[in-house]
Amino acid sequence: MRNLLHDMNPSIKFITVTIAMLGLAFFFNPWTPLLFFFSIIVLQLCCSRMDWKIWSLFMLPFAFGAFGYLWTTIVFAAETGGTVIWSAFGFDVTDEQWALALSLSFRVLAFSSLSLLFALTTDPVRFVMSLMQQLKLSPKLAYGVLVGYQFLPVLKDEFFQIQQAHRLRGAAVEKYWWQRLLGVRRIIIPMLAGAVRKAERAAFAMEARGFTGEPRKEYYQPVSLKLKDFGLASAILTLVIASSIAGAMLSA
Amino acid sequence: MPMPDSIFSMKDVSFRFPDDVRNTLSSLSFSIVTGERVAISGPSGSGKSTLLYLLNRLYPMNCDGIVEGDIHLFGKRAESYAPGEINHRVATVFQDPDSQFCMPTVEEELAFTLENLNTPAAEMTEQIRRVLESTGLAHLRNAKIQTLSGGMKQRVATACALVMDPEVLLLDEPISHLDPKTAKEFIGWLDRLQKTFGITVIAVEHRLDSWGSFFDREILIDADGAIEADRKFIPHQPFHYPLRLNEVLDEPAISATGLSVKMGGKTLLHPLSLQARRGECIVIAGPNGSGKSTLVKALCGIHKKSSGTVTSNPCGYVPQSPEFLFLTPTVRNELAFSGTSSLLQLQELMDSLRLTHIAAHNPFAVSHGQKRRVAIGAMLADKRHVLFLDEPTSGQDRGALLELFDLIDSRLEKGDTVFIVTHDMEFAAAIADGVLLLKDGRMTGMFPAKRVWEDPALLAVHHLLPPKGAMQHAESPA
DSSP, rough: OOTTHHOHHHHHHHHHHHHHHHHHTTSSHHHHHHHHHHHHHHHHHHOOOOOOHHHHHHHHHHHHHHHHHHHHHHHOOOOOSEEEEEEEEEEEHHHHHHHHHHHHHHHHHHHHHHHHHHHHHEEEHHHHHHHHHHHHOOOHHHHHHHHHHHHHHHHHHHHHHHHHHHHTOOOOOOOOOOHHHHHHHHHHHHHHHHHHHHHHHHHHHHHTTTTOOOOOOSSSSOOOHHHHHHHHHHHHHHHHHHHHHHHHHHHH | OOOOOEEEEEEEEEEEEETTTTOEEEEEEEETTTOOOOEEETTTTSSSSHHHHHTTTTTTTTTTOOOEEEEEETTGGGGGGGTTTTGGEEEEHHHHHHHHHHHHHBBHHHHHHHHHTOOOHHHHHHHHHHHHHHHHHHGTTTTTGGGGGGHOOOOOOOHHHEEEEEEEEEESSSTSOOOHHHHHHHHHHEEEEHHHHHOEEEEEOSSSGTTOOOOEEHHHHHHHSSSSEEEEOOOOOOOOOOOOOOOSSSSEEEEEEEEEEEEETTEEEEEEEEEEETTEEEEEOSSTTTSHHHHHHHTTSOOOOOOEEESSOEEEEEEESGGOEEEEESHHHHHHHHOOHHHHHHHHHHHTTGGGGGGSSSGGGGGHHHHHHHHHHHHHTTTOEEEESSSSTTTHHHHHHHHHHHHHHHHHHHHOOEEEEOHHHHHHHOOEOOOEETTTEEEEEEEEEHHHHHHHHHHTTTTTTOOOTTTHHHHOOO
């Protein structure tokens, strides 16, 4: 039960999440995204081994963003109709404004929790393999992404090496953000030079092992597509529909 | 007609890259038969690797190169093979252990190869088990490739090649990124495998002295890409560096007492003390992860030290990839970057490092040896006269090593102090005044160079091989 979301076919999960996001975008009342946000949390509570510490850490910036939306919509909103429900420090907050502000910030929460659901329960390698097997992504592209993924730790290491080297040369003037940005550009150039060489070597190594980019016929670990994947997908979509209906009713 | 058991045969083959005027390979004729162990040697840029890529069909397709003459692979014309077809029979292991893999674990990487060959899924498990067993890598089946050492990665790459059950194994400088001890172990392992599988082995290699008597035959390519010699393989002697005659000055350049480094609650370097004088060359050696880079970075102030004091002339650091240091679009600006040296001093420096003729070039676009000279130049222009070179010998051929030797020797003569992190004890024996041995983040000691070479047990504990031909240095009057 608690592995359900992790074991779900990544392509199906990806499609489901995309549809859910598009669906949510059509509802402008505050209740729909709020209800959906909570139902996603409940879903994760019972169907995943979510590490809630990591989840909260990722959620934190989104929560700030949501609050930012709330605040700016209230303070800087264009004059709208509706009755004034609250006024303080010279601001008059109308009920329409308040509803719009809540709707925007709950949307941020709903979308981000959905993205995190996908990101934190999906193994990137399995995702790419599934895209290739179920959605017929070209193997050239798929293995290209996988090679890139293998290079990430090496690139991270190089980034710090170069940063240290530049600091030693007194090049890292990091007083203003634009200077830091300029500094990053200087670090990226040697990294790119190395990455081009690495990419060519990796391509040769793959080709020498018989990789041609043709669609493959056999898989060692086929990413399965089972009935329960569709079950879970419809569960998520049901949540979208249920929270839309409930949201529409509550705000009517 | 090629001989029936000839695997490769070339008749009057020339090869040219589309943008070049000159042929990279010219008029090659030879054939290789089943079960041979052939070394292809020659200086850098002689087209050795190009030749190898003609044998596994990576060229001419990938570079639009122009081939003249006849290449027969297994008795068939090379052009008649479909893409990928030859790679079932000819497997290749490349030199860089870090860019040969596309999957996270050993098992998945092996499966990638089998999937390329359209092996039925039901047979894959058995084939993977078999190749891991015969290569002695069964314990690594689920290991993450990125966490393995360079030597192990090369073994995994070889296993990935052998899982195809090929008839020929091509090796493209497979040990150039490995330290000598790991390289020796890899060659021993390869020797046993070749005997088990009876496979034909063809290796491109510029440091044949490490290979002992592994090969049967050597094809030597000259700088113009023609065959200079095709002969029975005779074990190569390590090559000799010139003798160093200059004196260490009696002026202290750097001294550290009680230096230690802690990071994230872990002690990377236990307290140690050292000093070095002007004109002195110290080699820092020890197993991977013993704290060599940490020590170097702590001494030149990149890492924060947790305790101790370092009194030193300004320190310069040249990473293994010198281009990590570069900040500007020309060599001249690179040296002038900090504005510490006057124009006259810069000109002198460029003359002494032979950089004047490339002063207007982009530092990213010059040769590797030149990049290192630019990096050292930049450090010296900043008046940093204690130089730390991180792994400058790794992956270098004979000519490059000699050039490096001359470069370091000339800096020592000018009174600079040079620290070198290296596994290459032949190089160390030629250049070092002192050897600093590290193990598990602790300094075993700093020894006079000559004493260390006479103590193989001490070297073995630090995963080092005594320099071949050390006796010659011991006897010489230096």
